[in-house]
Amino acid sequence: MGTTPGRTLGPYVLADLIGSGGMGEVYRAHDARLNRDVAIKLLPVAFSQDRDRLQRFEQEARAAAALNHPNILSVYDVGAQNESPYIVSELLDGESLRDRLRKGPLPERKAIDYAIQLARGLAAAHEKGIVHRDLKPENVFLTADGRVKILDFGLAKLTEPVGALSAAPTREAGTAAGVVMGTIGYMAPEQARGRPADPRTDIFSFGAVLYEMLSSRRAFRGDTPADTLSAILNEDPPSLTTTNPAVSPALDRIVRHCLEKEPQQRFQSASDIAFHLGEVNETRSSPTTALAEVAPRRRRLLPTVLAVATIAILVGVTGFVVGWSRADRQPPRIQQVTFQHGLVTSARFAPDGQTIVCAARWDQGEYELYSARFDSPGLRPLGVNADRILAISKTGEVALLQDLTQVSGFAWTGTLAFVPLGGGAPRRAVDDVQYADWSPDGASLAIVRRDHARGVYSLEHPAGNALYQTTG
Structure with missing residues (x-):
């Protein structure tokens, strides 16, 4: 583009060029109205020739601006001048993840920290119905104060369609079936096949990025772009524990779960990934880590x-x-807390010792959480679907099971989820759980989980760190 510093775009005065790529050039600029420095990305003039594309771009940019999440680049404004569209965003100080990886792999603790932030940013976007579709180290920024920022939400929709495959930037971003979009090496198998993307597509790309953070090697690569696509569709990357012995097996399992070929076999939400990574991080700093070393x-x-x-x-x-x-025995005092007729599967006392929380259903309805107090008869619905309540922490966090599946006889497993005692949406975390209970401080959870493929159970604390496993 060759834009001269000092050029004005509305209230913005361009300063020095700070980056460039296939999507245009990024300038440091000054917002005279608010007296702050910003970053402005100028997009190719050719995009202004396509009204549909420009409209989609503006809609995506507004959606990204509405996210308002600390791990997503803040978009301040969009506009166009002299047929040149532009985006105004916060000005970041630091380096891209790609630049950092040129120095070698990240230490596990730092990689987990960055990955948790990245997962939280993705989760916030997915909750708003936005799928990135082009997550890669170039689109992840590490600020000087240790924050992660996801860049370029939705910009893939503006990339020109290309007839031949290449290993370079982003492809076509149309939504029609059969159109390939994403960056080769980080795209999910369904993207490579031209199928529609959903949040699980970003989860695959997340796994590829995390793999590279820990190994400084791409998870999928080949001599040609076609070879790389073939690897994505048909091959598994080498185990992280072989490419980097310092990586814990639990973290390796998380990455592999992200990189499953079939979307339904991956983590189903980015918030699940953040939870599991937090558990691994806690294991690293927990005395129970020593148990794994002396197994x-x-x-x-x-x-x-x-x-x-x-x-x-x-x-x-x-x-x-x-x-x-x-001892002088006092007879137990029995107090009825509800006069409804139904099925109560489980109940627990809340930390105050006066509130009871139970999972129940009435008149063949769905199982839900209800609460009751001794001083106020009757059950009150909490508005949360739950087949079984497992435990309540001292801080009022409820661990419950959803989507129960019968294993045999009276044995059932389900998806472990969490919800505050005060109410809210359940946060689904771990599948195939049978039992769970909080640690005394309420900071971590011990679980019993079934491996259906092998027919064994494992006792884990925290989740992912097996303390004991049955033989059958």
């Missing part, structure tokens, strides 16, 4: 530990029975 030794000691535990339980029961026989 073989723990297995040898398990019979002894069980024997000691059995003796302790017997001693405890004996003491309880003796104490019970000697």
